Amino acid sequence: MNCICILRKTICSQLPTSTHRFLLQSEPAQVLKRNLTSKVKNFKLNQNIGRIDRRNAAYLLRHTTWKDLQELYEIARPFKKWIFLGTSFMVLSSGIFLIIPRILGKLIDQFDSNRTTPSSSSEEEITMKIAKFFKNHPIALVELLAIGALATAAKVYCLQLAGVNIVGSLRKAVYSSIIRQDMTFFDKNMVGEIGSRHAADTVIVGYSVSSSLRAGVRAVLVGVGSVGMMLMTSIELSTVSFLTAPIVMGIFKMFGKVQQQCTWQLQEVAADVNQTAVERMANIKTVRMLSAEQQSIEEYCKKGELILDISKTEALAKGSLIGSFQFTGYSAFSSILFYGSHLINTGHITYGELSSFCLYAVLAAASLSNISGFYNEVMKGLGASSRLLELKNAQPAMNINSGIRKTDIRESIRFENVSFAYAGRKSTLNNITFDIPRGKITAVIGPSGSGKSSIASLMLRLYDPAEGRITVDGIDLRDMNATAWRHAIGTVGQEPVLFTSSIRENILLGAEYPNSINQNQLETAAQLANALDFIQGFENGFETMVGEHGCKLSGGQKQRIAIARALVSNPKILIFDEATSALDATSDYLIRMTLDNLLKNHNLTVLVIAHRLATMEQADKVVYVNRGRIEGQGTFEEMMKIQFSIVEQEAKKRGIPMNEQMSRVNTPVAPGFSLKF
Numbered sequence: 001m002n003c004i005c006i007l008r009k010t011i012c013s014q015l016p017t018s019t020h021r022f023l024l025q026s027e028p029a030q031v032l033k034r035n036l037t038s039k040v041k042n043f044k045l046n047q048n049i050g051r052i053d054r055r056n057a058a059y060l061l062r063h064t065t066w067k068d069l070q071e072l073y074e075i076a077r078p079f080k081k082w083i084f085l086g087t088s089f090m091v092l093s094s095g096i097f098l099i100i101p102r103i104l105g106k107l108i109d110q111f112d113s114n115r116t117t118p119s120s121s122s123e124e125e126i127t128m129k130i131a132k133f134f135k136n137h138p139i140a141l142v143e144l145l146a147i148g149a150l151a152t153a154a155k156v157y158c159l160q161l162a163g164v165n166i167v168g169s170l171r172k173a174v175y176s177s178i179i180r181q182d183m184t185f186f187d188k189n190m191v192g193e194i195g196s197r198h199a200a201d202t203v204i205v206g207y208s209v210s211s212s213l214r215a216g217v218r219a220v221l222v223g224v225g226s227v228g229m230m231l232m233t234s235i236e237l238s239t240v241s242f243l244t245a246p247i248v249m250g251i252f253k254m255f256g257k258v259q260q261q262c263t264w265q266l267q268e269v270a271a272d273v274n275q276t277a278v279e280r281m282a283n284i285k286t287v288r289m290l291s292a293e294q295q296s297i298e299e300y301c302k303k304g305e306l307i308l309d310i311s312k313t314e315a316l317a318k319g320s321l322i323g324s325f326q327f328t329g330y331s332a333f334s335s336i337l338f339y340g341s342h343l344i345n346t347g348h349i350t351y352g353e354l355s356s357f358c359l360y361a362v363l364a365a366a367s368l369s370n371i372s373g374f375y376n377e378v379m380k381g382l383g384a385s386s387r388l389l390e391l392k393n394a395q396p397a398m399n400i401n402s403g404i405r406k407t408d409i410r411e412s413i414r415f416e417n418v419s420f421a422y423a424g425r426k427s428t429l430n431n432i433t434f435d436i437p438r439g440k441i442t443a444v445i446g447p448s449g450s451g452k453s454s455i456a457s458l459m460l461r462l463y464d465p466a467e468g469r470i471t472v473d474g475i476d477l478r479d480m481n482a483t484a485w486r487h488a489i490g491t492v493g494q495e496p497v498l499f500t501s502s503i504r505e506n507i508l509l510g511a512e513y514p515n516s517i518n519q520n521q522l523e524t525a526a527q528l529a530n531a532l533d534f535i536q537g538f539e540n541g542f543e544t545m546v547g548e549h550g551c552k553l554s555g556g557q558k559q560r561i562a563i564a565r566a567l568v569s570n571p572k573i574l575i576f577d578e579a580t581s582a583l584d585a586t587s588d589y590l591i592r593m594t595l596d597n598l599l600k601n602h603n604l605t606v607l608v609i610a611h612r613l614a615t616m617e618q619a620d621k622v623v624y625v626n627r628g629r630i631e632g633q634g635t636f637e638e639m640m641k642i643q644f645s646i647v648e649q650e651a652k653k654r655g656i657p658m659n660e661q662m663s664r665v666n667t668p669v670a671p672g673f674s675l676k677f
């Protein structure tokens with residue numbers, strides 16, 4: 001069936017375009033392609049995993065600019081020594097392996113006593129002399145082969161090293177750029193997408209640079225060399241061989257494209273299936289609690305079925321491609337041998353020349369298939385590298401390493417008519433003005449979503465205000481060095497975030513110069529955070545690994561490590577966002593004690609986002625934020641009036657008598673109740 005189709009395709013190529021198009025409509029490749037397209041469409045609709053990037057070579061090429069190539073060259077420049085060495089070894093090994101069939105052919109002729117065709121050209125004379133030499137010194141032939149093999153090994157080593165280094169530099173540059181982007185960048189782009197783009201694209205570029213480029217350049221060298229040698233050996237036989245080239249190209253165009261599309265689709269679907277599995281496994285507790293095991297299995301299997309469907313189409317296309325190649329390859333080879341025997345009989349070529357020709361034809365065919373793969377891989381690599389360069393060259397709106405290095409406060413931090421909105425959102429903070437006096441505790445309170453954490457983010461200069469300004473002793477925060485300023489502030493977030501490393505590494509993340517922190521300082525920070533006892537209780541102490549996102553620790557332990565991290569570099573300013581999630585009574589008590597100690601005994605300037613009445617009570621100043629506006633500020637006693645009326649309303653809504661409500665004032669209050677207003 002496939003052979004008939006190939007023949008039909010060959011015949012079609014000779015027909016007028018309209019007839020050709022008509023016949024092509026019924027081709028199996030078209031059927032395969034249609035099947036695939038409908039499957040992918042269904043996949044997109046049903047599975048809703050987002051856009052499927054077909055990574056078409058022409059599309060990728062269009063998106064690769066001259067500037068990208070120049071930039072890639074700049075990245076590769078430090079490793080040019082390896083590239084040069086690798087290329088030299090490649091030329092040497094390709095040269096040796098190209099000349100061997102010719103020499104072998106002449107050697108055969110040396111042994112052929114009936115040889116009739118005399119050598120004519122000077123090249124033939126030289127080759128004949130070399131062949132005679134190898135006939136007398138067969139060991140030298142083995143040595144030549146060994147040199148070729150060594151050159152190949154050296155080529156692989158040098159080019160692989162260059163490739164790995166180039167990709168390493170690119171990866172480092174892209175990661176450094178991503179990690180330095182301002183928060184708006186991460187609000188606009190999905191972290192998962194950037195992460196996978198970074199990971200997947202570097203793998204593609206890596207493969208392209210280290211493997212495809214090497215194999216491709218070699219394929220071009222050997223391909224061109226083999227064709228040259230074929231022509232040199234016999235023009236007549238070359239003509240017969242080249243006649244099969246359009247057929248081979250046609251087959252490749254027909255089935256190769258479908259197969260390639262399937263491969264890309266499979267990568268996308270497999271990534272999605274993998275992501276589903278990893279997500280469910282990472283959140284196994286939630287899956288268990290929701291009894292969602294069966295649902296997870298069904299979802300996994302449904303996506304898995306799609307892999308099977310696409311794989312079937314791929315297998316069909318692959319089988320057709322290989323079968324067709326085999327048919328054309330053997331047909332061409334038989335024709336060469338058949339016609340070659342005739343040429344030997346008529347005295348046009350020798351047995352040796354026919355043998356050489358056959359070896360060169362095999363080399364040329366192998367190179368042809370490598371070249372087409374190489375083209376696609378390199379185009380994919382270029383496309384991936386231009387996406388990576390886009391990330392590498394993204395300019396953060398905020399330069400975090402320049403400006404006045406101010407790390408202390410003499411008077412106050414002041415929000416002056418500050419308005420702010422997140423990208424794509426309506427205004428979050430509206431014209432707010434208040435002071436955070438030096439050495440005092442300022443508590444920000446307000447309903448959920450009112451903008452309390454946004455105030456903390458602005459104070460850390462994670463964002464700049466849209467209007468108004470924030471000043472430190474009169475200096476605009478925008479004129480200050482953001483990195484130095486953030487190092488001066490210890491921050492404890494509402495939900496403590498720990499990284500998958502040891503307790504020591506997690507605490508040291510808070511230090512500007514981690515290497516300068518000694519064990520004593522580390523223990524003092526842990527002691528202040530009420531964390532030393534439990535850390536020392538672990539078998540590995542500070543070296544204990546906390547697990548993914550700190551999953552091997554309790555909520556309270558995580559909070560206390562986060563406090564130790566905030567305190568390790570002895571900050572003058574502290575931002576403390578009280579946890580709203582329920583902690584067990586002991587943890588809650590310990591954290592409250594920690595905070596009490598810090599607030600009482602250290603001359604810190606504190607901004608606390610308070611959710612407990614007890615914390616508010618300790619504050620020198622309370623700022624009440626509602627819907628992004630400041631609706632009141634003053635001492636705790638002054639603010640109690642506002643707070644009391646709000647608590648009263650809340651209690652009424654829930655049908656709780658006021659005396660019961662007020663009895664909670666000096667105890668940790670249940671989250672989401674009185675202080676969530």
Ligand SMILES: Nc1ncnc2c1ncn2[C@@H]1O[C@H](COP(=O)(O)OP(=O)(O)OP(=O)(O)O)[C@@H](O)[C@H]1O
Pocket residue numbers: 187422423425428446447448449450451452453454455494
């Ligand atoms: N990165 C963000 N992108 C877009 N909108 C955001 C972002 N972060 C917060 N918001 C929105 O800004 C508003 C204020 O959020 P913020 O976190 O400052 O409130 P909050 O008072 O701290 O709330 P809570 O007490 O629940 O922590 C909310 O409406 C929230 O949805």
